[in-house]
Amino acid sequence: MSRWLRRAPWLAAALALAAALVGGAAREGYSQLQHPLALLGARGAPGGDWFNALGFVLPGLLLAAAGSAWRARMQAAGWRVRIGATLAVFSALAFAAQGVFPLDPEHLAAGSSRYHVAAWTLWWVAFAPGAALLAGGTRPRWRHAVAATAVPWCALVPPALVGDALALRLGFAVWFGWWLFALRWPR
Template sequence: MTARVRRRWWRGCVPAAAALWVGALLGFGAALPGYVQSVHPVALLGAQGIAGAMAFNLFGFVLPGALCAVVAVSLRLRLPLHTGWRQRIGAQLMFLSTLGFVAMGVFRLDPVRLEGTQTLLHATAWGLWWSTALASALLLAGGLRRDPAWRGLVRGGPPLAGLAVLFALVLPAVLPDGLSQRVAILAWLGWCGLAAVSGPDRPLTATLRG
């Protein structure tokens, strides 16, 4: 049992990422006067000029995104070496989505200069995050649909990624930004979690051996 758990160590990455993200939101949000979780955007806690912004970006974006990137790499390594193009590209796009999440913490929002370079880079990272997630989920579901080991990701991946995009792009028109963004990120984390727990029970080095 211990060896089996050790072999699936990447499964703990998404719970750790979610705990870091939620903890950063609650902790830094409570420390910022007037900040309302359901109303204000997540990135405001890491914006330029906000006390503790760099620390929030580390614990709220960079580290959670890096942990999910580990899951994306593990997904690719658990696929056969000569797997189909949809699976390969889907895994690569998932990795890009996690990098987009990391980049949102690297390129901080500048509330004073909404047309400034930093804000535009942050917005680009946001777009990279959701667009590659949706494309990845659809490609992986299509490529893995006949493999029962990936049934969870095939069935749950597209709805969760679609939910993330819906709350990230459409529903902010009728819901507060804070609420819609949080649901979008939680749905994305759920998708990453499915990627971690789905798939065959095989060592990550098995792909390298063919």
């Protein structure tokens, strides 16, 4: 795998983090601990298109490209590894789709908001079995197993434990961290 593709997860994580920090700082009354990231890219939000492009779409596409190249190198690997890597790529594409379909604060249960929520759901629903399958066929298995468990837990954690906004950020952090380590294999 090329050096550029190995660095793609670092660039993707840095872009998403920078977009969240800059977007949150620029929006009056926005709290990283209380508000969802998608609110920064909601329809009508100042700078929303930029946030969606730099916080969701570009990071997701970078990871999908790197993951596709990673998957292509696994032809000799078992079916678990190939399917797991494919699901991880789907997860990255779903992450990007969250920026393509921004939340609409006026219609949270309809239109673009429904597609955004569907993309968010596909993000973690594709990732969890993908990482679990990779845990069955690659080393170090514990990293894949932890990520396969932690990301859906963060997506579904009861809000009373840590709050929705923090749980979502933890899930994204685990997901990006997984990509940082996963693309190191195979060399």
